[in-house]
Amino acid sequence: MASPTPTDLDDDANAPAPTHPGLTPPLGALSGVIAVAAALGVGELVAALVSPDSSPYFAVGSWVVDHTPQAVREWAITTFGTSDKLVLFVVMGAVIAIIAAGCGAAERRRPPIGSVIIIVFAVLGAVAALGRAGATGSYMLPSILGGAVGVVVLRVLIGMLDSDSDATDSGTADSVAAEPDSARRAPVSRRFLLTAGGIAAAAVAVGALGRTMLAGASRTIADRKAILLPTPADPAPPVPPDADLGVPGANRFVTDNVDFYRIDTALQVPHLTTADWQLRVHGMVDEEITLSWDELLAMPMTERLVTLTCVSNEVGGDLIGNARWLGVRMTDILDRVGVQPGSNMLLSTSSDGWTCGTPVSAITDNRDALLAIGMNGEPLPVEHGFPVRQVIPGLYGYVSATKWVVDWEFTTFSRAQAYWTTRGWSATGPIKIASRIDRPSAAEVSPGDVVIAGTAWAQHVGIAQVQVRVDDGPWQEATLAADYSDDTWRLWKYTWPATSGTHQISCRAIGKDGKVQTSENADPIPDGATGLDSRTYTVT
Ligand SMILES: Nc1nc2c(c(=O)[nH]1)N[C@H]1C(S)=C(S)[C@@H](COP(=O)(O)O)O[C@H]1N2
Numbered sequence: 001m002a003s004p005t006p007t008d009l010d011d012d013a014n015a016p017a018p019t020h021p022g023l024t025p026p027l028g029a030l031s032g033v034i035a036v037a038a039a040l041g042v043g044e045l046v047a048a049l050v051s052p053d054s055s056p057y058f059a060v061g062s063w064v065v066d067h068t069p070q071a072v073r074e075w076a077i078t079t080f081g082t083s084d085k086l087v088l089f090v091v092m093g094a095v096i097a098i099i100a101a102g103c104g105a106a107e108r109r110r111p112p113i114g115s116v117i118i119i120v121f122a123v124l125g126a127v128a129a130l131g132r133a134g135a136t137g138s139y140m141l142p143s144i145l146g147g148a149v150g151v152v153v154l155r156v157l158i159g160m161l162d163s164d165s166d167a168t169d170s171g172t173a174d175s176v177a178a179e180p181d182s183a184r185r186a187p188v189s190r191r192f193l194l195t196a197g198g199i200a201a202a203a204v205a206v207g208a209l210g211r212t213m214l215a216g217a218s219r220t221i222a223d224r225k226a227i228l229l230p231t232p233a234d235p236a237p238p239v240p241p242d243a244d245l246g247v248p249g250a251n252r253f254v255t256d257n258v259d260f261y262r263i264d265t266a267l268q269v270p271h272l273t274t275a276d277w278q279l280r281v282h283g284m285v286d287e288e289i290t291l292s293w294d295e296l297l298a299m300p301m302t303e304r305l306v307t308l309t310c311v312s313n314e315v316g317g318d319l320i321g322n323a324r325w326l327g328v329r330m331t332d333i334l335d336r337v338g339v340q341p342g343s344n345m346l347l348s349t350s351s352d353g354w355t356c357g358t359p360v361s362a363i364t365d366n367r368d369a370l371l372a373i374g375m376n377g378e379p380l381p382v383e384h385g386f387p388v389r390q391v392i393p394g395l396y397g398y399v400s401a402t403k404w405v406v407d408w409e410f411t412t413f414s415r416a417q418a419y420w421t422t423r424g425w426s427a428t429g430p431i432k433i434a435s436r437i438d439r440p441s442a443a444e445v446s447p448g449d450v451v452i453a454g455t456a457w458a459q460h461v462g463i464a465q466v467q468v469r470v471d472d473g474p475w476q477e478a479t480l481a482a483d484y485s486d487d488t489w490r491l492w493k494y495t496w497p498a499t500s501g502t503h504q505i506s507c508r509a510i511g512k513d514g515k516v517q518t519s520e521n522a523d524p525i526p527d528g529a530t531g532l533d534s535r536t537y538t539v540t
């Protein structure tokens with residue numbers, strides 16, 4: 001009977017499994033495991049770049065540890081002892097592998113269930129990472145990128161399996177008797193196996209790289225946490241309350257570490273420890289020395305507030321910050337090694353090979369050039385140079401502020417060139433006088449008194465005056481905040497009786513040397529931007 005009615009028997013007869021016994025190894029499940037391995041590998045690598053605490057695997061692991069009932073925890077500790085964490089990770093790995101296999105099998109049979117499960121776990125990883133102490137939005141990146149890679153890998157592998165079985169099915173009618181199954185399927189399966197194997201190997205490599213980087217990062221973090229900063233022999237003068245303006249939305253006199261601008265060429269932040277760290281001092285010196293962390297800490301400590309600025313700062317830009325630095329006066333080290341009279345440049349090098357050329361005179365002329373270990377009462381944040389960096393008042397960062405500094409060579413400007421000098425920037429970089437409008441930030445204001453607030457700086461010269469101009473009117477005196485020191489910025493405010501219409505507000509600073517900030521516009525390259533900051537406000 002040639003009934004077209006499908007029956008259970010017909011279905012079975014068409015299903016590949018019974019027709020080709022042995023050809024249905026759990027390739028879907030394998031695809032799932034490889035996809036999730038790729039997701040975890042990418043997650044670890046991205047976490048190494050973002051923060052060790054953002055690793056989805058460890059964030060979820062920590063969440064499990066934090067939420068394990070006390071009884072289970074005690075049982076685990078008594079049973080496994082100090083291996084309890086290892087056991088946790090092995091168990092987590094096994095659970096993940098089982099879920100991953102399920103994802104793959106599900107994706108093959110009923111797409112996109114497997115992809116959806118991966119996305120759900122990526123979201124869980126992101127939430128767990130966000131729950132870690134000090135987490136920022138970037139902590140979601142490892143989970144998001146890992147999850148995305150996992151879904152793509154799963155789709156690619158399952159897609160290959162599907163096209164493999166299509167090819168098998170279409171070949172069935174005419175060639176099933178002519179060729180043995182293995183010969184017919186082999187080339188297609190090889191393509192799948194090569195891809196799957198390649199992705200699996202890449203996942204392991206990427207994950208291992210991430211782990212290696214994370215291990216270094218967490219060693220540095222633990223080392224940094226254990227540091228107790230010494231008390232300065234020469235503390236910074238206290239900051240008077242009126243160094244701030246008390247105007248809502250105004251810049252703050254001291255910049256918090258988390259808000260401090262960061263500029264460097266390091267794609268990956270160098271992870272040194274105090275034990276690794278040493279400073280080799282050589283070149284045109286009477287005696288070469290190598291300073292260790294302990295030797296540095298044994299020297300008298302000076303504390304100063306210094307405003308750091310980047311030469312790349314545009315007019316009105318925010319590549320500037322003011323912090324309380326703790327460190328050893330660089331001159332003390334110069335005295336120890338005896339710099340030879342012919343040397344006019346200190347060529348400093350960071351652990352990642354970045355170089356910086358500083359005039360020796362800017363270290364010996366009695367300004368507070370510091371080899372700093374502390375920033376606002378904490379050990380240097382890793383991204384701001386842990387464990388040791390330079391801070392020199394009055395010079396742009398690219399010629400003064402070497403982070404992760406490990407090498408000092410005394411040489412001459414005619415003999416040596418530093419990183420940015422070979423790229424078109426000036427060999428010397430004294431900071432140019434500048435001023436900036438910080439508030440109101442909105443472009444629309446109401447008529448009546450509007451408080452304009454801003455910041456002015458001329459490090460190592462000092463700010464004597466700030467003036468404000470409305471449209472093309474006369475320059476008017478702004479009110480200055482307390483004058484803390486010539487090496488720090490100075491905040492200012494000006495009350496503007498705003499009238500309807502569109503108005504342009506400009507500001508300019510005058511240094512203690514009498515120099516007036518120029519209105520002439522210059523680009524940051526080669527030695528710092530000039531021009532006046534101005535804002536347009538619509539008064540309605
Ligand atoms: N090792 C190293 N140190 C560096 C840099 C760098 O690229 N590498 N950039 C410099 C520049 S251009 C500036 S402006 C300051 C910025 O310091 P901060 O990131 O702590 O604000 O660091 C300086 N120190």
Ligand SMILES: [Mo]
Pocket residue numbers: 263309310311312396397398
């Ligand atoms: Mo800079």
